[in-house]
Amino acid sequence: MSGLAVDVRRTVGALALDVAFEAEPGETVVVVGPNGAGKTTLLRALAGLDTVDGSIVLDGRELRDVPPEARPVAVVFQDHVLFPHLSARDNVAFGVRCRGRRRRREAADVADRWLARVGLADHASMRPAALSGGQSQRVALARALATEPRLLLLDEPLSALDATTRAATRRDLVHHLAAHDGVRVVVTHDPVDALALGDRLVVLEAGRVVQVGRPDAIRARPRSRYVADLIGMNLFRGRATAGVVELRGAQLVAAEPIDGDVFAVVHPSAVALHRTRPEGTARNVWSGTITALDDEGSRVRVTLDGPVPLSADVTPASVGALDLRRGGAVWASVKATEVAVYPA
Amino acid sequence: MTSPRRLGVATPLAVIGAALLVLPVVALVQRAPWSDVADVLGDDAVRTALRLSLTASLGATAVAAMVGFPLAWVLARRDFAGRRVVRALVLVPLVLPPVVGGVALLLAFGRRGLVGQLLDDWFGVTLPFTLAGAVLAEAFVALPFLVLSAEAAFRNLDPRYEDAARTLGARPMITTWRVVVPLTWPSLAAGLVLAWARALGEFGATITFAGNAPGRTSTVPLQVYLLLESGRLDGAIVLSVALLAVSVGVLVALRDRWLGAL
Numbered sequence: 001m002s003g004l005a006v007d008v009r010r011t012v013g014a015l016a017l018d019v020a021f022e023a024e025p026g027e028t029v030v031v032v033g034p035n036g037a038g039k040t041t042l043l044r045a046l047a048g049l050d051t052v053d054g055s056i057v058l059d060g061r062e063l064r065d066v067p068p069e070a071r072p073v074a075v076v077f078q079d080h081v082l083f084p085h086l087s088a089r090d091n092v093a094f095g096v097r098c099r100g101r102r103r104r105r106e107a108a109d110v111a112d113r114w115l116a117r118v119g120l121a122d123h124a125s126m127r128p129a130a131l132s133g134g135q136s137q138r139v140a141l142a143r144a145l146a147t148e149p150r151l152l153l154l155d156e157p158l159s160a161l162d163a164t165t166r167a168a169t170r171r172d173l174v175h176h177l178a179a180h181d182g183v184r185v186v187v188t189h190d191p192v193d194a195l196a197l198g199d200r201l202v203v204l205e206a207g208r209v210v211q212v213g214r215p216d217a218i219r220a221r222p223r224s225r226y227v228a229d230l231i232g233m234n235l236f237r238g239r240a241t242a243g244v245v246e247l248r249g250a251q252l253v254a255a256e257p258i259d260g261d262v263f264a265v266v267h268p269s270a271v272a273l274h275r276t277r278p279e280g281t282a283r284n285v286w287s288g289t290i291t292a293l294d295d296e297g298s299r300v301r302v303t304l305d306g307p308v309p310l311s312a313d314v315t316p317a318s319v320g321a322l323d324l325r326r327g328g329a330v331w332a333s334v335k336a337t338e339v340a341v342y343p344a
Numbered sequence: 345m346t347s348p349r350r351l352g353v354a355t356p357l358a359v360i361g362a363a364l365l366v367l368p369v370v371a372l373v374q375r376a377p378w379s380d381v382a383d384v385l386g387d388d389a390v391r392t393a394l395r396l397s398l399t400a401s402l403g404a405t406a407v408a409a410m411v412g413f414p415l416a417w418v419l420a421r422r423d424f425a426g427r428r429v430v431r432a433l434v435l436v437p438l439v440l441p442p443v444v445g446g447v448a449l450l451l452a453f454g455r456r457g458l459v460g461q462l463l464d465d466w467f468g469v470t471l472p473f474t475l476a477g478a479v480l481a482e483a484f485v486a487l488p489f490l491v492l493s494a495e496a497a498f499r500n501l502d503p504r505y506e507d508a509a510r511t512l513g514a515r516p517m518i519t520t521w522r523v524v525v526p527l528t529w530p531s532l533a534a535g536l537v538l539a540w541a542r543a544l545g546e547f548g549a550t551i552t553f554a555g556n557a558p559g560r561t562s563t564v565p566l567q568v569y570l571l572l573e574s575g576r577l578d579g580a581i582v583l584s585v586a587l588l589a590v591s592v593g594v595l596v597a598l599r600d601r602w603l604g605a606l
Binding site for chain 1: 510513
């Protein structure tokens with residue numbers, strides 16, 4: 001009976017949240033979805049800060065009507081929400097005192113140990129205003145973990161950080177989350193964070209779960225436009241007959257002889273671009289108009305509009321060689337073996 | 345850099361306006377019989393008035409704080425039908441002529457008043473013409489200052505601090521004392537000081553509701569009036585200067601809040 005079982009419903013304005021998922025102790029579930037999908041509402045419900053219908057069972061105990069201060073749950077808030085009038089030590093000790101009913105001295109010792117664990121032993125007496133973004137994130141994490149929660153909630157844990165501290169903090173976070181023996185639920189809109197932190201992903205769109213699975217499974221077989229965009233894949237859906245997928249006004253040929261309603265994905269690097277209609281073995285050839293060119297350093301992402309809207313990754317050198325520019329016409333080709341298909 | 349300009353009509357009027365504010369104060373200080381201060385302050389009636397004023401104004405501030413802070417909290421944080429009406433009602437004592445406030449208090453808490461009758465019948469408590477009555481009258485006029493100041497502070501406090509405290513296991517009472525009060529304290533203190541200053545100077549509502557009974561309800565402002573009526577101008581001036589000093593003290597104490605914010 002240990003672990004978390006969530007099945008909640010709540011309507012907030014235009015959003016009708018209806019989410020069910022389970023998580024085991026020691027597991028990090030990342031709820032990922034676009035802004036407005038209901039992630040924060042879900043997190044607040046789990047914390048007890050908003051009321052919901054349904055049930056929230058943690059380690060066999062129904063928490064739905066339990067006030068937040070009585071739940072074995074801790075939250076790392078977006079922007080961290082450290083108490084500005086308390087030192088880092090007192091911020092961490094706050095929860096220890098409230099949860100454990102411990103004395104001041106004892107709580108301060110516990111706080112110091114947690115601050116040392118996140119590498120901030122020598123920042124214990126500093127006020128939050130004097131801490132950097134990465135440091136305050138670690139204090140917030142220490143503050144939550146120090147209460148020894150059975151469920152740890154993290155709301156966009158890395159979004160308040162700049163790019164340089166982000167990668168390092170993400171690595172630290174993976175490490176600290178792994179050391180916590182309860183359930184972890186992370187809410188984020190960032191695909192990189194989701195894939196790096198999650199043992200399992202719950203993809204939320206417009207208040208509903210559209211896909212649940214391990215990151216690699218979701219990466220291989222996305223089932224929604226959002227997830228496909230998230231991992232940078234071209235996603236199509238249509239009716240297949242012997243591996244030929246009928247799209248609106250076009251066909252997509254896959255190597256696998258599949259039938260029925262299917263999803264098909266094509267990695268942008270598998271899309272080849274040409275100035276003239278290519279002669280060759282590629283089974284899928286379409287013309288298109290370039291609507292965007294995004295330089296991503298080692299590669300350039302080309303967005304095409306045409307019978308089959310598509311993204312293609314090319315090298316910066318080929319942008320010049322093929323004379324690619326916005327509004328220009330190109331031909332795109334994809335080998336049938338590069339089209340992955342699976343039932344919808 | 346200011347550009348050359350002709351002396352318009354605004355500047356002379358501004359000078360007159362400033363003079364209107366400053367001249368009476370100057371006159372008061374200039375006429376103060378400094379050599380008689382000890383005599384006046386040694387007078388029993390004056391000392392009693394000072395003591396009464398201090399007791400009544402501090403009592404009124406305490407009463408206002410006890411109900412005013414929770415009222416401000418509810419107005420800032422809870423969403424309920426009629427909240428706008430309640431917030432408007434909080435302002436009533438601010439714009440109501442104090443003497444009207446006194447009459448209203450009499451009709452509510454007087455021996456035959458709406459509530460006063462019950463207080464009298466059930467508990468044998470009568471408020472009019474007692475020190476408790478003076479406290480009530482002063483609390484009535486002081487309340488808006490405290491509520492307005494505190495409500496603004498509570499409203500400006502990010503509610504996520506309370507969320508964070510509760511998810512860390514703090515019951516609402518702990519959250520209030522260890523998070524909300526420390527983070528809003530400057531504004532709450534300003535509200536307390538303003539309320540106290542208003543209570544200390546209260547005249548109209550007090551004399552109407554609590555009367556002017558020497559030794560019981562005759563606070564400093566009432567004593568000033570008594571001295572003036574009985575021709576003892578020097579005494580009136582000394583007490584007036586004492587009240588003026590308190591006002592200046594309050595201004596100095598709150599200067600950062602006002603001179604900075606306004």
